[in-house]
Amino acid sequence: MNIPECNLKKVVIIGAGFGGYQIATKLRRDKFQVVLLDKNNYYTFQPLLYQVATAGLEPDSITHPIRTIIKNKENFYFRLANVYRIDPKIKKVYSNMGDLSYDYLIIATGSTTNFFGHKNIERYALPIKSVMEAIKLRSLILQSFETALFTKDVKERDRLMTFVIAGGGPTGVEISGALSELKNFIFPKDYPDLDISRMSIHIIQATFRLVDGMSKASSDATLNYLKKSGVNIWLNCLVKDYDGNTVYIDNGQKIESVNLIWSAGVKGSIIEGFENVSIEEGRFRVDAYNMVKNYEGVFAIGDVAAMKRDNRNAYPMIAQPAIQQGIHLAKNLNLLAEGKEMIPFRYIDHGSIAIIGRNKAVCDLPWLQFKGFFAWLIWIYIHFINLIHVRNRIIVLTNWIIQYYQYNKSIRLIIQSYKRILPEKKEAQ
Amino acid sequence: MNIPECNLKKVVIIGAGFGGYQIATKLRRDKFQVVLLDKNNYYTFQPLLYQVATAGLEPDSITHPIRTIIKNKENFYFRLANVYRIDPKIKKVYSNMGDLSYDYLIIATGSTTNFFGHKNIERYALPIKSVMEAIKLRSLILQSFETALFTKDVKERDRLMTFVIAGGGPTGVEISGALSELKNFIFPKDYPDLDISRMSIHIIQATFRLVDGMSKASSDATLNYLKKSGVNIWLNCLVKDYDGNTVYIDNGQKIESVNLIWSAGVKGSIIEGFENVSIEEGRFRVDAYNMVKNYEGVFAIGDVAAMKRDNRNAYPMIAQPAIQQGIHLAKNLNLLAEGKEMIPFRYIDHGSIAIIGRNKAVCDLPWLQFKGFFAWLIWIYIHFINLIHVRNRIIVLTNWIIQYYQYNKSIRLIIQSYKRILPEKKEAQ
The missing domain is CATH 3.50.50.100 (FAD/NAD(P)-binding domain)
Structure with a gap:
C-alpha cells in the first residue's frame, strides 16, 4: 500500500467504528504513524440504523465521512480497503487494495449478523x-x-x-x-x-x-x-x-x-490468520490490555474482542465497551511510546436504554430503573449528543421534530428497489 | 390493475414529475377518478440532482414520497408501476404490474439521457x-x-x-x-x-x-x-x-x-404504441391543448411533448413548461367535465438562471440580465421555495448554510459503491 516511509512505529487500525474512531483520533501522532483502514469511507452511527430501515431518518444523516476526522492531522492516513487476512508472523495485513506492514495492529472490525448456520x-x-x-x-x-x-x-x-x-x-x-x-x-x-x-x-x-x-x-x-x-x-x-x-x-x-x-444475533467480524486458541465464541480472546492471546502487538477492541472479567462473561457487544476500550487503548499505546507501563482496562457501565415508540422508552441506570416519557427524552438526548457532526445532529433533530408534530415519516422512499429472492416452487412436476 | 370501479371518467397520468404532479393535485376528483402511475414512489426535484452528485445534498432531501400528496384525497389512486406500452385504440396502458383502461390519458414521462447513438x-x-x-x-x-x-x-x-x-x-x-x-x-x-x-x-x-x-x-x-x-x-x-x-x-x-x-443531451421518454406521425424529434407532437396529434383523449405535457408555436421551436425541455402545462391541462380537463370548452395554452417565460459556484450565478429575466452574488441569492431562493415539503426545505437549507460557513460538503459518502465498467483490453493476443 502506498503509505510514505517514516521512522515512527506504524499503527494500523482496521475498522472506523465506535472503537476504531476513538483510537484513530487519540493516538499521539508525534509518536506513531497511524493508518486507518475501513471498507467504507464513512462512519456509521449504528444505534439509529433501525430508524433508516423504518423510514424515520435518511441514511446520510447517521453517517459521516471518515476523511473529515483526518483534516489537518499529520501522520494520519486513511485508506478505503477491505482487509481479508492478517499474517501476524510477518506483521502484515492483506486487503483488496494491496498489503501493508505494521508495528502495532488494532482490530476494531465490530460484528456482523449471526444466522447460526441457518x-x-x-x-x-x-x-x-x-x-x-x-x-x-x-x-x-x-x-x-x-x-x-x-x-x-x-x-x-x-x-x-x-x-x-x-x-x-x-x-x-x-x-x-x-x-x-x-x-x-x-x-x-x-x-x-x-x-x-x-x-x-x-x-x-x-x-x-x-x-x-x-x-x-x-x-x-x-x-x-x-x-x-x-x-x-x-x-x-x-x-x-x-x-x-x-x-x-x-x-x-x-x-x-x-x-x-x-x-x-451477532458475531464478531473475525479476520483470518490467527490460531484457534486466540478465538473464543467468534471473538478474539484479549487480556485486560486488549492484547490478543498469544499475539504480542496485536490488539482487538469492541464487539470483535472478548475480554473476560473474573469468571464473568465477556462485555456485551454494544457501543459502550467499544468506545471505552478505544479510548483506553489509545492511552495505553501513548504510555508505551513514552516507555511507561500500560494500565489494565476497567469498564464503567453507564446503563442501557431502549426506545419503543412515541413517548415510550425504558432505561436502566446502575442505581435506577425508569420508563415512559422521561426515559424517551433521555434516549433522544443521548442519541443526539453522540452523533458526531453538527450537520447530522441538526438533520436528525429536524426529522424527529417534524415527525413528532406531524405524525409523519417523510423518508418513505424506495430509492433502490429491493429484489426479493423468491421462494423456490415446491410443486411436483 | 386493482382499481375500484366507479362511474366517473378515469384519468390515467403516467409520471409524477413537475407536470404530472400539478395535474394529479389539481384535477377535480368529484368529476374524475384519478390514477397516477410512476416507476418510483417518490417525486424528484431534478434541478438539484447535480448537488447530490457532487456531495452537496443527500438524495433524500431532494425527493419526497408521492403518497404524501394523496393524503385524504378521495378518488385518487397512486400505483408504483412502469408503463411500457399503450394501446390507444382500446384505451389501455400496459405495465410491469398489469394493465389499466382509461378515458383520458396524460403522458408526463419527462425525458431521459440522449447519447445520440454513441x-x-x-x-x-x-x-x-x-x-x-x-x-x-x-x-x-x-x-x-x-x-x-x-x-x-x-x-x-x-x-x-x-x-x-x-x-x-x-x-x-x-x-x-x-x-x-x-x-x-x-x-x-x-x-x-x-x-x-x-x-x-x-x-x-x-x-x-x-x-x-x-x-x-x-x-x-x-x-x-x-x-x-x-x-x-x-x-x-x-x-x-x-x-x-x-x-x-x-x-x-x-x-x-x-x-x-x-x-x-436529453430526449423525450416516449412510450410505445403510437404512429410515427404523432412523434417529432423524440417528443409527442401536441396541439395547443396538449392533445397528441391524431389521438383524441390522449395528452402529453412537459419534456415529452413538443408544442409548436407559430414557426418557432417547441418549448425547451425544462421545468417551467412542464409545470405550466400541467396546471393548464388540469384546468382544461376540469372545464371539459363541466361541458365547457378548453382554452389554448400560453407559455409565460419567467427567465432562466444557472449557478456556477460560491456567490456566483447568472440570471436572465425577460427584461434584465444580471450576475454575481445577487443572482446567486435569487437562485437559492427559487430552488428553496420550489422544494415541495417543509422537511426538504429545512434540510437543504441546513446543508447549504453549513457548507457556506464551513467551506465543507458533508455528504462525501460512498454508500453504494459504483462498479466502474473497465475498458476492454486492446492488446494483440
Whole structure:
C-alpha cells in the first residue's frame, strides 16, 4: 500500500467504528504513524440504523465521512480497503487494495449478523447491521405495501402485510415499535385503499423476556408497551426455518410472511490468520490490555474482542465497551511510546436504554430503573449528543421534530428497489 | 390493475414529475377518478440532482414520497408501476404490474439521457437524470480519489483525477462549478497525501457559447467564472468516442480520464404504441391543448411533448413548461367535465438562471440580465421555495448554510459503491 516511509512505529487500525474512531483520533501522532483502514469511507452511527430501515431518518444523516476526522492531522492516513487476512508472523495485513506492514495492529472490525448456520434464513431474511441493509429493509417494507395494492388474493395480501422480527433484543424491540407507529399513524393515510388493520407485526424472542439484557422491570414495561401498540409477542420461541413465504417456529406454529427481519444475533467480524486458541465464541480472546492471546502487538477492541472479567462473561457487544476500550487503548499505546507501563482496562457501565415508540422508552441506570416519557427524552438526548457532526445532529433533530408534530415519516422512499429472492416452487412436476 | 370501479371518467397520468404532479393535485376528483402511475414512489426535484452528485445534498432531501400528496384525497389512486406500452385504440396502458383502461390519458414521462447513438459513451460515461444516477456519480467521483491514493503510476493517478463534462448547458456548468469547489476548498483537506492541484476539470460544449440557451451576457459571465475557478473550457467541440480511459474529441485531441460525465443531451421518454406521425424529434407532437396529434383523449405535457408555436421551436425541455402545462391541462380537463370548452395554452417565460459556484450565478429575466452574488441569492431562493415539503426545505437549507460557513460538503459518502465498467483490453493476443 502506498503509505510514505517514516521512522515512527506504524499503527494500523482496521475498522472506523465506535472503537476504531476513538483510537484513530487519540493516538499521539508525534509518536506513531497511524493508518486507518475501513471498507467504507464513512462512519456509521449504528444505534439509529433501525430508524433508516423504518423510514424515520435518511441514511446520510447517521453517517459521516471518515476523511473529515483526518483534516489537518499529520501522520494520519486513511485508506478505503477491505482487509481479508492478517499474517501476524510477518506483521502484515492483506486487503483488496494491496498489503501493508505494521508495528502495532488494532482490530476494531465490530460484528456482523449471526444466522447460526441457518442457510435458508440467511437467504430469505433481511438483517440490519449496515447502512445498505437498512436501505434494503426500508425498500422491502414499502415495496410490500405497494405490491399488496395490486393483488386481489387476500392470503397473499396478508402475507405482504405481515412482519416478523426474529430477536427481542434492543434492535428487535425498536424495529417492532417503529413498525407499529407506521401501522397506527402513517400507513392508513398513505394507503387509503388498503385495510391497514390487517397489517400484523410479530416479535419472536428465544427467552422468556424481551430485552433480556435489561432489568426485569424494563423488560416487563417493554412487553406492555409493545402489546398496547398491537405487536404480537412470542416468548420462548425460536425461528426454525424460513422459505421466503412462511416462518416456521420451533413450537410447531407458523406465520405466513414475506418480511422476516433478522435481529436475533451477532458475531464478531473475525479476520483470518490467527490460531484457534486466540478465538473464543467468534471473538478474539484479549487480556485486560486488549492484547490478543498469544499475539504480542496485536490488539482487538469492541464487539470483535472478548475480554473476560473474573469468571464473568465477556462485555456485551454494544457501543459502550467499544468506545471505552478505544479510548483506553489509545492511552495505553501513548504510555508505551513514552516507555511507561500500560494500565489494565476497567469498564464503567453507564446503563442501557431502549426506545419503543412515541413517548415510550425504558432505561436502566446502575442505581435506577425508569420508563415512559422521561426515559424517551433521555434516549433522544443521548442519541443526539453522540452523533458526531453538527450537520447530522441538526438533520436528525429536524426529522424527529417534524415527525413528532406531524405524525409523519417523510423518508418513505424506495430509492433502490429491493429484489426479493423468491421462494423456490415446491410443486411436483 | 386493482382499481375500484366507479362511474366517473378515469384519468390515467403516467409520471409524477413537475407536470404530472400539478395535474394529479389539481384535477377535480368529484368529476374524475384519478390514477397516477410512476416507476418510483417518490417525486424528484431534478434541478438539484447535480448537488447530490457532487456531495452537496443527500438524495433524500431532494425527493419526497408521492403518497404524501394523496393524503385524504378521495378518488385518487397512486400505483408504483412502469408503463411500457399503450394501446390507444382500446384505451389501455400496459405495465410491469398489469394493465389499466382509461378515458383520458396524460403522458408526463419527462425525458431521459440522449447519447445520440454513441454505444461506447453510453457504456462508459455517467449520465445524471435520476437519483440513482446521481448517487452513482457521487460514488464514482469519490472512489476515483480513494483509488488514486493507492497508485504510484502518475499517469493513472492523473487519469483518476481528471473529470470531463460533456455538455455546457445549465447542468454541465453547474457540475463543473461544483467540482471546482471540491477541488479548491474540500479535497485538499480530505486528501492531504494527494497533490490536488493535479485534479483537472474539462467542460466540452458543442457550440461557441456555454449555456447557449441564455443571453450572450450570461454566457460570457459563465465562461469567466468557470475559467477563474480553473475549469478548462472546450468550445465548438464534440465528444466523439470514449473507451473508459480516453475521451476522444472531434478536433483530434484527447483527454485521459476515467470520469466522463454526460450532460450533453436529453430526449423525450416516449412510450410505445403510437404512429410515427404523432412523434417529432423524440417528443409527442401536441396541439395547443396538449392533445397528441391524431389521438383524441390522449395528452402529453412537459419534456415529452413538443408544442409548436407559430414557426418557432417547441418549448425547451425544462421545468417551467412542464409545470405550466400541467396546471393548464388540469384546468382544461376540469372545464371539459363541466361541458365547457378548453382554452389554448400560453407559455409565460419567467427567465432562466444557472449557478456556477460560491456567490456566483447568472440570471436572465425577460427584461434584465444580471450576475454575481445577487443572482446567486435569487437562485437559492427559487430552488428553496420550489422544494415541495417543509422537511426538504429545512434540510437543504441546513446543508447549504453549513457548507457556506464551513467551506465543507458533508455528504462525501460512498454508500453504494459504483462498479466502474473497465475498458476492454486492446492488446494483440
